[in-house]
Amino acid sequence: MTRRILIVDDEPNIVASLEFLMRGDEYDVRVARNGEEALLLAERFRPDLVLLDVMMPQRSGFEVCRRIRENPALREMKIVMLTARGRDVEREKGLKSGANAYVTKPFSTKELMITVRGLLPDSGSTDR
Secondary structure (H helix, E strand, O other): OOOEEEEEOOOHHHHHHHHHHHHHOOOEEEEEOOHHHHHHHHHHHOOOEEEEOOOOOOOOHHHHHHHHHHOOOOOOOEEEEEEOOOOHHHHHHHHHOOOOEEEEOOOOHHHHHHHHHHHOOOOOOOOO
């Protein structure tokens, strides 16, 4: 079963590298470039995991995370906050808003994949 990942980021270079990385691990990937689009795609695409930036147009990643957790149909989605905001207060806010993990940019692709595979244990390759 192919697992689905929604990448939510407004930075084209980050989106391109995350798409390449996730597709290389054979995930079905969609991209949202703002918080409003993220909520629409979460409803329609029903990803298994969301890679969610914090600072975005229209709605912050914190708000998107809270809205996903408030929706009974989406509540079980895994959410990884992926952000340049690395202070403890932001990390705590992300986890309190419902994120399963909080990864700070710049990030190690190897560590990110370990996090993703850990949240979606029955998917992706294990030989990388």
